[in-house]
Amino acid sequence: MKKYCYFNGKIIESKKASLPINDIGVIRGYSIFDYFRTYNGRLFRLSDYYKRFKKSAKSIGFDIPISQKELESILLKLLKKNKDTDSAFRLVLTGGASSNSISLESKGNFYVIAENLPKIDPKYYKEGAKLITSEYQRQIPESKTASYIHAVKLQGEKKKAGAMEILYHYNGKVLECSTSNIFVIKNGVLKTPEKNVLHGITRKTIIELAKENGFKVAEKDIKMSEVWNADEVLITSSGKAMVLPIVKIDDKKISSGKVGPISEYLINAFRELTSNN
Numbered sequence: 001m002k003k004y005c006y007f008n009g010k011i012i013e014s015k016k017a018s019l020p021i022n023d024i025g026v027i028r029g030y031s032i033f034d035y036f037r038t039y040n041g042r043l044f045r046l047s048d049y050y051k052r053f054k055k056s057a058k059s060i061g062f063d064i065p066i067s068q069k070e071l072e073s074i075l076l077k078l079l080k081k082n083k084d085t086d087s088a089f090r091l092v093l094t095g096g097a098s099s100n101s102i103s104l105e106s107k108g109n110f111y112v113i114a115e116n117l118p119k120i121d122p123k124y125y126k127e128g129a130k131l132i133t134s135e136y137q138r139q140i141p142e143s144k145t146a147s148y149i150h151a152v153k154l155q156g157e158k159k160k161a162g163a164m165e166i167l168y169h170y171n172g173k174v175l176e177c178s179t180s181n182i183f184v185i186k187n188g189v190l191k192t193p194e195k196n197v198l199h200g201i202t203r204k205t206i207i208e209l210a211k212e213n214g215f216k217v218a219e220k221d222i223k224m225s226e227v228w229n230a231d232e233v234l235i236t237s238s239g240k241a242m243v244l245p246i247v248k249i250d251d252k253k254i255s256s257g258k259v260g261p262i263s264e265y266l267i268n269a270f271r272e273l274t275s276n277n
Helices: 046-059 068-081 123-127 149-153 155-161 201-212 224-228 261-275
Strands: 004-007 010-013 031-039 088-094 110-115 129-135 165-170 173-177 181-186 189-192 216-219 232-236 243-249
Touching (some): 010 068, 031 046, 046 201, 068 110, 129 155, 149 155, 189 201, 201 216, 232 261, 243 261
Parallel strands (some): 129 165
Antiparallel strands (some): 004 110, 031 088, 088 110, 181 189, 181 232
C-alpha cells in the first residue's frame, strides 16, 4: 500500500483512513471493489473498469459517488502524490454505517487504495504454472463483491501445493479461478466460460487479441473433462498473473506439461499491447 489514498472526497495519508465500526461492509461483507493498473504511466482501459465497477454497484443496490472523469482525475493525482510512474489501484465501495448492522442507511464509504505493482517470477511464463481445484461458485459471480472467504480459506492449501491459483468448478463445469479467468485451448480454439463468472477486462483483451490474430474463440460452458484433455490452458487477470500459461492442475499435466505455442503467442501480444499503452 502506498503512502497516499483517496477517501470519501479527499486525498489523505493511507494510515489516517478509517471506517465506522458499524459499516456493513465490515460487519456483513456488503461491499464491492475493483482492481486495475497503469502501464507506462497511463490508465489501461479505465472505461471498461469503471463500467464493471458501476455494474457491480448496481447488482447490490449501490450508486457510484463519482463519474469516470472524476475517477480519472483522482487516479492521476494519486500517481503524482505517491511519486509513481506506475501503480495498481483498488476501488472499494462499502455499504456504510448501519444502526442495526444489516440495513443500508447511509451513502457508504468510497476509497481508492494505491498499491505496489504485482510481481511474478518470470520463470512461470517460460515453464508454466500450476492450479489446484475446488468445487465452488461465487455469489453474484458477475460482480466483484468483497466476499472472498472461500479463496482466503484455501490460500494455505494453494501455497502448500505450490500453485499459482485456485480453479473453481461446479456441477461438472469449469467456472473461473479465485482472482482470474481461464481459457481452455483445444485444436487451435480458445474456449472460456461465459456464464456464472466475472467478465474480466484482461479476459476481454485476450479475446480481442486472439480474434484479431486469426484464432477462433468460443464463450461457452466447459466441462471439467475438457480441461484434462486440453492442448493448453491459460489464465488472465488484472493482478499479478495478467496472462499466464498453466501446465499442471492438481497432480495432472496439461498435454505435454510445457507452455504451448498459442499461449506463448498471446502472452507476447498482450505484452506488446500494454508496452505501447
